[in-house]
Amino acid sequence: MARIAGVNIPTNKRVKIALQYIHGIGPHNAEEIVKKVGIEDSRRVNQLSDAEVLQIREAIDRDYTVEGDLRREVSMNIKRLMDLACYRGLRHRKGLPVRGQRTHTNARTRKGPAKPIAGKKK
Secondary structure, eight states: OOOEETTTEEESSSSHHHHHSSSOOHHHHHHHHHHHHTTTTBBBBBOOHHHHHHOOOOOHHHOOOOOOHHHHHHHHHHHHHHHHTTTHHHHHHHHHOOSSSOOOSSSSHHHSSOOOOOOOOO
């Protein structure tokens, strides 16, 4: 099992798919990494040599913000918005949708399960 950026990536998947298990690497970045290192698309993780895994690890460390650093950066950005008390920060603080979605109905993911209101009957 290859360990890259502190994550055990699955061994029986193609390299491009397996790299997406790392937080901060999506399909586009995974394809860029594979092209930089010079690995064919059909290769699987268990077919990689130690040198190739090391090249992938170095490419990710050099060019991308991933895992803990990325999570810390995102949480600091949200904390900054909350400290500024701007509209987006207030929405984060209240646990409501941030990007302009309606809340009269829907928004159950952010608001949590519906709370019954006492005395409301048909």
